Amino acid sequence: MLDLSELKRAEKALQKAQTELAHALRVMTMGELTASISHEISQPISAIITNVNVGLRWLARDVPDLEETAQAIRRIGRDGERAIAVVSRMRTLYKKAPTAKEPLNINEVIQEVLTITQHELQRHRVLVRTQFANDLPLVTADRIQLQQVILNLVVNAIQAMSAIANSPRELQLTTQTIARIDAEAAQDSAVRTYSTDAKPQQVLVTIKDSGPGLDSERLDHLFDPFFSTKPQGLGLGLTISRSIIEAHGGRLWAKTIVPRGAIFQFTLPI
Helix, strand or coil: CCCHHHHHHHHHHHHHHHHHHHHHHHHHHHHHCHHHHHHHHHHHHHHHHHHHHHHHHHHCCCCCCHHHHHHHHHHHHHHHHHHHHHHHHHHHHHCCCCCCEEEECHHHHHHHHHHHCHHHHHHCCCEEEEECCCCCCCEEEEHHHHHHHHHHHHHHHHHHHCCCCCCCCEEEEEEEEECEECCCHHHCCCCCCEECCCCCCEEEEEEEECCCCCCCCCHHHCCCCCCCCCCCCCCCHHHHHHHHHHHCCCCEEEEECCCCCEEEEEEEEC
């Protein structure tokens, strides 16, 4: 029988292994989004080059227009900061770092992921609709880990909808506060009910797609390790995502929509 010290060492080893695996999956996902990342970085760089040429033309006039030149320089500075911010986000997602929880606005985290995946969404002709709650309470969470969860769910939705040829592809992301999740419903991964009439205790994030939907008979295994609905999938993305949300004191679940589509939802305590 393991003593307390051995149990603590085993827990630390497990946590380290989970962190390593989560990082590896994050790097793989970012690799799949190379085109999106390149597009996101090239946009501000192209704008910088354009404004450099504009500024030089204003200076080359017989009477240089210093005000127009100053505006071009300000735009160069703004786009330079934007490029730095993109690179910083990429470096953050790629690096291995210990968990660092801080007060976060989940709306901002979702928007950061949508920025990263913007090109991929456009390439697959996916219409994005967002409905974010105003004055959303902050959650205490690790920004990188939450980005990984949302990134995984968004990429999964894009890939699911790419199989739809003759129907609209729509991705909906909503946030709201809720009082609680019904305890009995929490035992069933396909059903969730929640109360919104009491004091808010949790933030609920919903990601809904118009893809082919989920097989209801396999729904209970969706978060099992190595279970994948994709031919080339490792079957670990959803497992890691659920472990991250649960480590933050929340829940992650999925349900299918009739006649088609899927919903993934997760909660985080306020």
